[in-house]
Amino acid sequence: MFIKRLPKFTYHTPSTIDEAIELLVRYNGHAKVLAGGTDLLVAMKKRSVIPSHIVNLKTIPGLSGITVTGEGVTIGSLTTVAEIEKSPLIKENFKPLWDAAKVMASPQIRTLATIGGNLVSAVPSADLAPPLMVMAATAHIKGPSGERVCPVDHLFAGPSTTALKPSEILTHITIPLQNGRGIYLKLMRRAALDLAIVGVAVSLTVKEDNICQDAKIGLGAVAPTPIRAYKAEREIIGNMVTEEVAQKVADTASRECAPITDIRATEDYRRSMVRTLTKRAIMNLWEGNR
Amino acid sequence: MTNLVPLNITVNGIEYRLYIEPNITLVDLLREKLGLTGTKKSCNEGECGACTVLMEGRPVASCMVLAIDADNKKIITIEGLAEGEKLHPLQEAFIKYGGIQCGFCTPGMILSAKALLDENPDPTPYEVRRAISGNLCRCTGYQQIVDSVLKAADMIKGNQV
Numbered sequence: 165m166f167i168k169r170l171p172k173f174t175y176h177t178p179s180t181i182d183e184a185i186e187l188l189v190r191y192n193g194h195a196k197v198l199a200g201g202t203d204l205l206v207a208m209k210k211r212s213v214i215p216s217h218i219v220n221l222k223t224i225p226g227l228s229g230i231t232v233t234g235e236g237v238t239i240g241s242l243t244t245v246a247e248i249e250k251s252p253l254i255k256e257n258f259k260p261l262w263d264a265a266k267v268m269a270s271p272q273i274r275t276l277a278t279i280g281g282n283l284v285s286a287v288p289s290a291d292l293a294p295p296l297m298v299m300a301a302t303a304h305i306k307g308p309s310g311e312r313v314c315p316v317d318h319l320f321a322g323p324s325t326t327a328l329k330p331s332e333i334l335t336h337i338t339i340p341l342q343n344g345r346g347i348y349l350k351l352m353r354r355a356a357l358d359l360a361i362v363g364v365a366v367s368l369t370v371k372e373d374n375i376c377q378d379a380k381i382g383l384g385a386v387a388p389t390p391i392r393a394y395k396a397e398r399e400i401i402g403n404m405v406t407e408e409v410a411q412k413v414a415d416t417a418s419r420e421c422a423p424i425t426d427i428r429a430t431e432d433y434r435r436s437m438v439r440t441l442t443k444r445a446i447m448n449l450w451e452g453n454r
Numbered sequence: 455m456t457n458l459v460p461l462n463i464t465v466n467g468i469e470y471r472l473y474i475e476p477n478i479t480l481v482d483l484l485r486e487k488l489g490l491t492g493t494k495k496s497c498n499e500g501e502c503g504a505c506t507v508l509m510e511g512r513p514v515a516s517c518m519v520l521a522i523d524a525d526n527k528k529i530i531t532i533e534g535l536a537e538g539e540k541l542h543p544l545q546e547a548f549i550k551y552g553g554i555q556c557g558f559c560t561p562g563m564i565l566s567a568k569a570l571l572d573e574n575p576d577p578t579p580y581e582v583r584r585a586i587s588g589n590l591c592r593c594t595g596y597q598q599i600v601d602s603v604l605k606a607a608d609m610i611k612g613n614q615v
C-alpha cells in the first residue's frame with residue numbers, strides 16, 4: 165500500500181497497569197497495547213492489525229528501567245533496546261542481550277523499540293529472544309486474574325503468538341546472575357537494519373578442568389518461534405570442551421532446527437549457518453575462558 | 455469515532471498546543487500540520503531514516519512515532535539547526551565535503567549525525583558509520599557523508615576552543 169496512513173482508533177492513556185488491563189478486558193480483543201510502536205505501527209499501516217482501541221503503556225510509570233537485585237537483574241518491559249545497548253551492567257554481566265541489542269534494527273528504531281514489544285511480537289527472528297532463553301530469563305505477566313510468571317523458553321506459542329492472553333500485559337523480565345559466559349551471533353545480509361537470517365545465542369559454564377558444567381543454546385529465525393537446541397546442549401554438558409565436541413554440537417544444532425526457505429535464505433543455507441555460528445560461538449567462549 | 459486529543463509539543467524551541475487526530479504520525483504532524491517539510495518521508499515504515507528527528511535528544515524515525523506519543527516532548531528537526539543565516543557545522547561540512555547530492559537523505563543524516571556528536575564529540579569513522587546505519591543514501595556512496603561528519607566534529611571542537 166502506497167499511502168499507508170494509520171487506521172482510526174480511540175486512544176487511551178492509563179496511569180496504572182490495572183487500569184490498562186481493565187481497558188483490555190472492556191474492549192475484549194479490539195484493543196492493542198502500544199509500547200515503542202515499531203512493530204504495531206507497521207502492522208497497522210499494512211492493515212494486518214486494525215485495533216479500534218490503542219492503550220499506551222508508556223503513560224504508566226515504573227514499567228521501564230534496568231534494576232539490579234540480589235538474584236540478578238530486572239528489566240521493565242518498556243525498557244528500550246537503546247537503554248540496553250548503553251547499559252554497562254548488561255554489557256558486563258548479561259552479554260548475549262547486549263550483543264543482540266547492538267545489532268538490532270537501527271539507532272532510530274532502537275530509541276523506540278522495547279524489550280517487551282520484541283518478545284510479544286514473537287517473530288521467529290526476534291533478536292532479544294535467544295539471548296534471554298540462554299540466560300534462563302523469566303517473563304512476568306499481569307492479567308485480570310493476577311500475576312504469573314513464564315520462562316522465556318515457554319513464552320512463544322507459534323509465529324507471532326505468545327502464551328499471553330489478549331488481556332494480559334508483560335510487566336518485566338528477570339534474568340538470574342550468570343555463572344558462565346555467553347554470546348549472541350547474528351547473520352545478516354548487511355551490517356545493519358536487517359532481520360536475522362540466523363541468530364545463535366550460547367551460554368557456557370566451563371570448570372577449571374575444562375569440563376562443561378552447563379550449556380544453553382538458543383536459535384532464532386530457524387523455526388516457527390525462537391527455540392532452544394536441547395539435543396545439541398546435551399552433546400556438550402558433562403564433556404570436555406574441545407574443537408571436536410564443538411563441531412558435534414554444531415552439527416546436532418543444525419539438524420535439530422527447522423528452518424524454511426524464504427526470500428532471505430534457503431533452508432540449507434540456514435542449517436549450514438546454524439552449524440557455523442554455533443561452533444564459532446562455542447569456540448569463542450571457550451577460548452575466552454582459557 | 456475518532457476524537458481529537460490535546461497535544462503539547464515543543465519543536466525547535468517553539469511550543470505548540472494543538473488538537474490532533476490520534477492516528478497521525480509525528481512525521482505527518484511536522485510536515486502537514488506544522489509545515490516543517492524539511493523532514494522527509496519515504497518508506498514510511500522505519501527502514502530508510504529519511505524522517506529522522508531528535509526526540510528528547512535521541513534519534514527516532516518519526517514515521518514510527520504517533521504524534522500524540524510526542525506529548526510533552528522536545529523535538530528537533532533540520533529547521534532547528536541553523537541560527538539565522540549561520541548554518542550548523544554539520545550543514546556547512548555536508549555542503550563543503552560533498553555529503554549532500556540530491557539532498558533527500560540529508561535532513562535525516564544530519565540529525566543522526568547530530569545525535570552522535572552531541573553524545574560523542576570525537577567519533578571514529580566506525581562510530582560515524584554505526585550512527586548513520588539507519589539512514590539510506592542513494593547518491594553519495596556514504597564515504598563523503600562519513601567525511602563530512604568527521605570534518606564537522608573537527609569544526610565544532612575548533613569552535614569550542
Ligand SMILES: Cc1cc2nc3c(=O)[nH]c(=O)nc-3n(C[C@H](O)[C@H](O)[C@H](O)COP(=O)(O)OP(=O)(O)OC[C@H]3O[C@@H](n4cnc5c(N)ncnc54)[C@H](O)[C@@H]3O)c2cc1C
Pocket residue numbers: 196197198199200201202203204205206221241242267268269270273276277278279280281282283284285289290291292328332333334335357358359360499500501518
Ligand atoms: C525498520 C525496522 C527494523 C527492525 N529490525 C529488527 C531487528 O533487527 N531485530 C528484531 O528483533 N526486531 C526488529 N524490528 C522489530 C521491532 O523493532 C522489535 O520487535 C521491537 O522490539 C518491538 O518493540 P516495540 O516496543 O516497538 O513494540 P510495539 O510495536 O509497541 O508492540 C509490538 C506488539 O507487542 C504488544 N506489546 C508490546 N508491549 C507489550 C507488553 N508489555 N505487554 C503485552 N503486549 C505488548 C503490542 O500490542 C504489539 O502487538 C524492526 C522494526 C523496524 C520497523
Ligand code: FES
Pocket residue numbers: 494495496497498499500501502503504505506515516517518
Ligand atoms: S520514512 Fe521513516 S524511516 Fe523511512
Ligand code: FES
Pocket residue numbers: 553554555556557558559560590591592593594
Ligand atoms: S544525497 Fe541523494 S539520497 Fe543521499
